Amino acid sequence: MKTDDLIATLSKDARSTGPSVTTMLAGGVAVAIVLAAVAFFGMLGPRPDIHAAAATPRFLLKFVMTATLALTALASAAALSRPQAGARVLGLLLAAPLLLAVAVLAEMMLVPMPDWPALWIGNNNMLCLVFIPLIGFAPLAVLLAAMRRGAPARPRLAGAVAGLLAGGIAATFYAAHCTDDSPLFVATWYSIAILALAALGALAASRALRW
Amino acid sequence: MTRPDDAELAGLLRAAMAGDERAYQRFLSMVALRVRALARRLTAPGGGVEAEDIVQDTLLAIHLKRHTWRQDEPVLPWIFAIARFKAIDAFRRRGRRVELDIADFSDTLAAPESEAISQRDLGRALDTLSPSQKAVVASVSVEGQSIAETADALGMTNTAVRVALHRGLAAIARRFGER
Numbered sequence: 022m023k024t025d026d027l028i029a030t031l032s033k034d035a036r037s038t039g040p041s042v043t044t045m046l047a048g049g050v051a052v053a054i055v056l057a058a059v060a061f062f063g064m065l066g067p068r069p070d071i072h073a074a075a076a077t078p079r080f081l082l083k084f085v086m087t088a089t090l091a092l093t094a095l096a097s098a099a100a101l102s103r104p105q106a107g108a109r110v111l112g113l114l115l116a117a118p119l120l121l122a123v124a125v126l127a128e129m130m131l132v133p134m135p136d137w138p139a140l141w142i143g144n145n146n147m148l149c150l151v152f153i154p155l156i157g158f159a160p161l162a163v164l165l166a167a168m169r170r171g172a173p174a175r176p177r178l179a180g181a182v183a184g185l186l187a188g189g190i191a192a193t194f195y196a197a198h199c200t201d202d203s204p205l206f207v208a209t210w211y212s213i214a215i216l217a218l219a220a221l222g223a224l225a226a227s228r229a230l231r232w
Numbered sequence: 233m234t235r236p237d238d239a240e241l242a243g244l245l246r247a248a249m250a251g252d253e254r255a256y257q258r259f260l261s262m263v264a265l266r267v268r269a270l271a272r273r274l275t276a277p278g279g280g281v282e283a284e285d286i287v288q289d290t291l292l293a294i295h296l297k298r299h300t301w302r303q304d305e306p307v308l309p310w311i312f313a314i315a316r317f318k319a320i321d322a323f324r325r326r327g328r329r330v331e332l333d334i335a336d337f338s339d340t341l342a343a344p345e346s347e348a349i350s351q352r353d354l355g356r357a358l359d360t361l362s363p364s365q366k367a368v369v370a371s372v373s374v375e376g377q378s379i380a381e382t383a384d385a386l387g388m389t390n391t392a393v394r395v396a397l398h399r400g401l402a403a404i405a406r407r408f409g410e411r
Contacts, residue, residue: 022373024264027288030373031295032257034397037249042300103300105313172297174317232293232405 042102042171049167050095053160053190060156061194068198079202082124086207087196090117090215091189094182098164101179102171111178114185121212124204132203143201146210152198153214154221157184157191161222165229173230180226181219188215235308242307249298260291267291267315274319280326289318292405296398357404368393369400 040048074080093113100110132140143149164183173179192211201210241262248256267290271283293314301310358366364386371382372393383393 022288024284024287024291025261026373027291028257028260028264029376030369031260031291031401032248032253033372033379034295034394034401035248035253035256036251036394037299038394038398039299103302103310104297104317105309170299172293172300172314172317174313232297 040170042168043099045167045170046095046099046102046164049164050186050190053163053187056159056163057156057190057194060159061191061198064155065152065195065198068200070200071197074200074202077202079204080196082204083196083199083202083207084193086117086120086124087189087193087211089120091186091193093117094186094189097182098168098179098186101173101175101182102168104172104174106174114182117189121204121208125208128204137205140201140203141205141209143203143206143210145199145201146206149195149199149201149206149210150214150217153188153191153195153211154217155191156194157187157215157218158221160190161187161218161225165222165225168230169232171230172232173226176226176230176232177223180230181223183226184219184222185215187222188218191215191218235306238306238308241311242303245298245301245307246303249303260294263294263311264291266311270312270315271319281322286315286319286322289322289405290315292401293318296402296405358400360403361400364388365396365400365403368396369404372397 068074093116097110097113100106128140129137161184164187165180168179168183171179192215196211201207241259244255244259244262248259264287268283268287271286271290275281275283275286290311294311297314301307358369361369367386368382368388371377371385372379377385379390379393379397382388383390386393388396
């Protein structure tokens with residue numbers, strides 16, 4: 022086919038229809054949250070003492086951190102869905118790790134050193150490693166499907182960020198079940214579980230986000 | 233700061249996305265010129281990557297992803313980001329293929345002015361479409377009919393023709409990805 026013929030063909034289909042990337046992503050997030058909620062309440066449910074826990078700063082801090090991760094990952098995913106996105110959008114993603122680092126330092130100052138290992142290892146680390154990816158798996162698939170509407174010039178990076186977003190959503194639910202509230206625990210086990218989802222997102226994206 | 237030529241292209245693409253076919257044809261022709269100049273600088277003669285391949289891949293990608301351009305921002309950075317992505321893609325694909333199939337490589341060396349999308353490729357891509365999509369793409373692309381004429385001839389609504397054409401073009405783009 023000659024380029025002029027291609028242009029003539031394409032120009033017949035001039036009108037742009039369908040939702041914007043932002044709309045698709047917003048819809049994807051809504052469905053992802055519902056799926057994560059279904060998985061969470063079906064498999065785990067909130068911890069029994071959640072009302073008492075809600076009065077403790079460590080418990081609440083978990084949600085601040087997971088929500089920060091989810092929101093910054095969402096903003097990055099939206100930016101990376103457009104071809105001309107620069108690496109600058111990744112600066113946003115530093116917010117959650119920085120917050121976590123401050124929380125870890127504060128914990129180390131507040132708690133005597135002999136207590137660190139018990140808080141760090143916690144009671145639920147295997148549960149955390151299994152259930153955050155399990156809750157986040159379907160949301161990741163939905164988010165990748167929504168991002169196919171976009172045109173990421175770095176598909177694998179966009180996929181990894183989708184994994185962080187799915188991980189942030191999953192961890193927000195999981196945090197309501199887990200009784201390990203120390204930032205030492207969160208920094209280790211939550212991070213591993215969420216990074217596993219990011220790796221899965223990057224892997225899937227080389228096919229899913231091709232265009 | 234938006235350059236004057238950027239403003240012209242942006243205006244054309246805005247009109248096109250609102251349904252102006254002539255503005256779109258003009259926009260795509262201007263983009264083809266710019267991308268061709270860029271692609272010729274990138275591709276050495278006999279390097280195995282045809283500049284025209286990059287031009288056509290870029291035009292198709294621009295078409296299928298035009299909703300990712302925000303209508304209030306400069307359009308040239310967006311166009312060149314897509315062209316760059318498609319150029320990298322073309323080199324990567326060719327790099328793999330040269331190792332696999334040397335005969336094919338010498339073929340492209342022998343053919344000086346090949347049409348980028350060969351009729352055989354197009355035929356194969358058309359074969360993957362549903363019968364109605366195939367009829368629409370053939371009518372518009374091969375016979376050069378307008379959307380309205382095609383809709384009349386096939387007894388479809390204009391919207392159905394647009395959707396079928398869009399899906400057909402997307403299928404052809406996918407077919408290119410596998411080349």
